[in-house]
Amino acid sequence: FPVENIRNFSIIAHVDHGKSTLADRLLEITNTISKNVRNLQVLDRLQVERERGITVKAQTASLFYNYNDEVYLLNLVDTPGHVDFNYEVSRSLSACQGVILLVDANQGVQAQTVANFYLAFESNLTILPVMNKIDLKVAKPDVVLKQLKNIFDIKPEDVLKVSAKNGTGVEELLRAVVEKIPPPPADLAKPFRGLMFDSWYDQYKGAVANVAICDGVVRKGDKIQSCNTKKTYEVQELGIMHPTEVPTGVLFAGQVGYIIANMKNVNEAQVGDTLCHDGTSVEPLPGFKPARAMVFAGVYPSDHTEFSALRNALNRLTLNDSSVSVHVDHSPALGQGWRLGFLGLLHMDVFNQRLEQEYDASVIVTAPNVPYKARVFGAKNLKKYGGEEVTILNPCHLPDPHVVKEYLEPMVIGTILFPDQYLSSVMNLCMERRGEQVDQVYIDDTRLMFKVILPLSEIVVDFFDDLKSITSGFASFDYEDHGYQVADLVKVNILLNSRDVEELTLICHRARARVTSKQVCSKLKETIPRQLFKISIQAAVGSKFIAREDIPALKKDVLAKCYGGDISRKMKLLKRQAEGKKRMRKIGNIDVPKDAFIKVLKR
Ligand code: GDP
Ligand code: MG
Numbered sequence: 098f099p100v101e102n103i104r105n106f107s108i109i110a111h112v113d114h115g116k117s118t119l120a121d122r123l124l125e126i127t128n129t130i131s132k133n134v135r136n137l138q139v140l141d142r143l144q145v146e147r148e149r150g151i152t153v154k155a156q157t158a159s160l161f162y163n164y165n166d167e168v169y170l171l172n173l174v175d176t177p178g179h180v181d182f183n184y185e186v187s188r189s190l191s192a193c194q195g196v197i198l199l200v201d202a203n204q205g206v207q208a209q210t211v212a213n214f215y216l217a218f219e220s221n222l223t224i225l226p227v228m229n230k231i232d233l234k235v236a237k238p239d240v241v242l243k244q245l246k247n248i249f250d251i252k253p254e255d256v257l258k259v260s261a262k263n264g265t266g267v268e269e270l271l272r273a274v275v276e277k278i279p280p281p282p283a284d285l286a287k288p289f290r291g292l293m294f295d296s297w298y299d300q301y302k303g304a305v306a307n308v309a310i311c312d313g314v315v316r317k318g319d320k321i322q323s324c325n326t327k328k329t330y331e332v333q334e335l336g337i338m339h340p341t342e343v344p345t346g347v348l349f350a351g352q353v354g355y356i357i358a359n360m361k362n363v364n365e366a367q368v369g370d371t372l373c374h375d376g377t378s379v380e381p382l383p384g385f386k387p388a389r390a391m392v393f394a395g396v397y398p399s400d401h402t403e404f405s406a407l408r409n410a411l412n413r414l415t416l417n418d419s420s421v422s423v424h425v426d427h428s429p430a431l432g433q434g435w436r437l438g439f440l441g442l443l444h445m446d447v448f449n450q451r452l453e454q455e456y457d458a459s460v461i462v463t464a465p466n467v468p469y470k471a472r473v474f475g476a477k478n479l480k481k482y483g484g485e486e487v488t489i490l491n492p493c494h495l496p497d498p499h500v501v502k503e504y505l506e507p508m509v510i511g512t513i514l515f516p517d518q519y520l521s522s523v524m525n526l527c528m529e530r531r532g533e534q535v536d537q538v539y540i541d542d543t544r545l546m547f548k549v550i551l552p553l554s555e556i557v558v559d560f561f562d563d564l565k566s567i568t569s570g571f572a573s574f575d576y577e578d579h580g581y582q583v584a585d586l587v588k589v590n591i592l593l594n595s596r597d598v599e600e601l602t603l604i605c606h607r608a609r610a611r612v613t614s615k616q617v618c619s620k621l622k623e624t625i626p627r628q629l630f631k632i633s634i635q636a637a638v639g640s641k642f643i644a645r646e647d648i649p650a651l652k653k654d655v656l657a658k659c660y661g662g663d664i665s666r667k668m669k670l671l672k673r674q675a676e677g678k679k680r681m682r683k684i685g686n687i688d689v690p691k692d693a694f695i696k697v698l699k700r
Contacts, residue, residue, distance in 0.1 A: 098170050100283045100351040104274055105309070107174040107189050109217060110199035111207035111573065115229040119199060119261035120158070120175050126267060127160035127171070129340055157192075157295075157307055157353055159337040164275045171274060172337075172353040176213075187216050188368065188385055192294045192309035192353055195223035195278030197270070202228045202236035202258075206244040206540060208512045208575035214249055223278045226251045227270060232260040244540045281311075283350035288377045289313035289321075291348075291356075296366040298413045302334070304360040305342070308372060309353050311382060316347045320375035321358060325367060329375045330358035368419045388420035389578055390438025391507070392557055393490045394445060395426055395463035395600065396452075397434035399682075399691065403459065404433055410456030411435065414448065421448060424490060428600050430684045431461060436490050438468070442557055461682060463600050463694040467553045470505040470581060471496045493602040495588045504586040506552050506606075510535070510579040513547040513564065515572035520545065522567040530555035531606070550579055554605070589614055589643075591621070592635040596685050600694060614644035617697045622646040624693040632687055 108116045124130045160171045174189040190196065196217045200210055217224055226249075228241055242253040257273060259266035295307035315321065315332065322329045334357040336344040348354045360366040369384030398407045415421050422438035439445040445465060452458045469489045473482050478500045489495050495504075511532075515523055517539070527534060527549050536548035551560075556576065564572045587610050591601035601621075605613045614636030621634050629651055636644040681688040 098349060098352065100285070100349075101280050102167060102169045103172070103280050103283075103351040104169060104195070104278050105172045105174075105193045105281055105351075105353055106195045106197065106274055106278050107176055107186075107193045108197045108199055109176055109186060109190075109213035110229075111201070111204070111209040111213075114199050114201040114204065114207075114210075115261040116175060116199055119197070119229065119259070119267070120173060122261050122264055122267045123160060123171075123173060123271065124158060124340060126264070126271065127162050129158060129160050157189075157338050158340040159353065160339075162271055162275070164272065169275055170352070171271070174353075186213060187220075188294050190216060190220050190222060191292065191385070192307075193222060194281055195225065195274070197274070198224050198226050199229050200227070200241055200245065202230045202238055202241055203233050205237070205241045205544070206248055206514065207573035208514050209573065211248065211512055211514070211546070212575045212577070218249075224251075225270070225273055225277055226256045228256055228258045229261050231258045232263055232265065240541050244544070247540050248546070281309075281351040283310070284312045285314065285350045287312035287350075288379055289315045289319075289372075289374050290379045290382065291315065291372045292382045293366065293368060293370045293372060296360075296368055296416060296419070298416045299357075302357050304357070304366040304416060306356045306358070306360065306366050306372075307353070308348070308356050310348050310350050312350050312379075313374075314347060314349050315356070315372075315374075317344075321356075321372050322375045322377075323365070323367075324371040324373060324379070324381040326365065326370075328365060330360060333357050333359060366416060388422075388440060390420075390422045390468065391441050391553060391578075392445060392465040392467055393436055393438050394465040395428060395431070395434055395461075395491070395694075396437050396449070397428065397431040397461045397463075399459040399461055401432045407452075407458045407460065410452055410458040414451055414456060417451075418448065420444070426491060428463075430598065430600055431463075431682065438490070439465075461691045461694065464603065464697055465557065466492050466604060467507050467557055469495065469507070469584075469586060469604055472502040472505070473500050474502050475500060489604070492588065492604045493599045495586070495604055503583050505581040506554060506584040506586065508579040508582050509551055509553050509556065509576040511547075511549045511551050511556065511574060511576040513549065513572055513574050514540065515545060515547075515564075515568050517543050517545050519568040519572070523547065523564070523572065526560075526563060526567060527551070530560060551576075552582070552584070552606075587638045589617075590637045591617060592633075592637065593621075593684060593687050593689075594633055595635070598684055600684075601697065610638055611643050618644045618646040620697045621693060622648055624690055624696050626688065626690070627651040628688060630686075 108119060110116045157172060157174045162169045162171050174192060176186045176189045198214055200206055226245055228238060242256060245251040257266060257270055259270055290312040291308040291310045293306045293308050297305055299305050317332055317335055319332045320329055321332055334344050335348055335354060336342055337354045342355055371381040373379045398404050415423060420440055424436040426434055426436040449460060449462055452460055471487045472485050473487055473496050479485060487496060530551055532549045532551040534549050538546050540546050561574050564574055585607040586604055587607050589603050589610055590597050618634045618636055625648060627648055631650045632648040634646045635642050681690055
């Protein structure tokens, strides 16, 4: 394929603005999929994606398009829209020369539109602004055009108008892709060089790598090498995604395709790595900034006999999702397990759901925490912690105040877009969450864009839910890393019948300790079922108790109700009780529901 006839592009948008629907239309128009299967969301392959209607994993598809009697190869990369998955977005963009910036004609510019625009803009990609859902009666095209002009300086006449749902304007959009987006800069004559920008694990084929070929040619049977690990492999199969794997035997510079080469695990198929022919020496391509984990949580097998099965599942799933960081951890009550780092709460939820669905693993997840830091002093402590600055992945490892100069907490800079009638509620919410507003602009006559610096811990659990409820669903939110700031932190221990439960330990701001502890204790009271003995729930900072709840003992036997002999009813009750037990975990002699660890943090 002549390089001049190749276009590599991506669709970026706020969640629900229609990326997946548009991708389906593009696949149909180019006869990549047939027209009669409606609303397929072909690129959303994972079960979680279909269930939740969100795209988690970037997917690629190659399309053939006839333009002025010539065939063009269009490589489309679908990207996730949620803030947690921005890392996937920036990775997909590395394989592209242009993007379709999709904006909903009713909702207009939203927080992720802003974030994604800047990702593309900073990568010097050609941006095709497109307004979607123009078929909607409630569409407000003029307002949206004004927003695009105000925020991104996009001229109204440059905005294409489409309906991804019924196909209006989609043909014109494809022509614009060919006309406006430049072909990839590629040199067939140079030695083979390819950027591995994604990888996933296929049950039958092993690791499959998504590769953008930058220079040269690679063929089936070639010996290739990773620039990073220096390991060599033989290419067993390669080809294009059309829309699923179609072997082609060869991939040329400028193409985007898949390569299967017997890569066994995460460490081998590392995203961001450069592939070349064995024995050649090429300049490695710029890889990716490693993803920075925003929240950490303990992950343990529900039953310790499932430990090695869970380890295998984790290995495979992290191959699919290299943005998860993995540390071995141990807990007195839950045994051997891991501390995993995620890009956000949704990411964590989705990861755990995938573990259960795709790998049939049953897991206990502990309450998430953000990565706090402490600066310790004294030669002995510097040695013990391996340096002055200690990052705390597990709250129960927070160094004691008497060896600590200062504690630090991770900060983010948030972008909030909302109608100005909610100004005072949004400001109050930001203040409550210890936020500091740094910018405020009108993007049209009634909508505001806020920039706020916030502690990550304050937004991780339920900030977005609260924001949506105070703005009747009209606000959108996105955030980026904003370094660390000194903070007055304390460790809160939770005790069940006077016994410290490490898995429930939390770190919080001193001013918040009392309120948070009260909430956690009462949440635990709600989640832990009554048992045959009384249970006391206490929260302590150091040796000082700051909150307490009691769960009274269960008085009546559940079976007492069925005296008189209905045996089948009795069996049913016993069975239900046994099933309930499976969702429990014993801590000391107390049955604690598996999901209690997570529930305690929700306000
Ligand atoms: P994504 O989150 O960006 O992938 O968005 P989806 O493609 O899943 O679309 C979100 C919702 O908007 C779905 O219910 C679609 O059916 C709907 N939708 C997408 N495009 C259009 C359109 O052009 N017109 C209308 N009326 N609805 C659309
Ligand atoms: Mg989607």
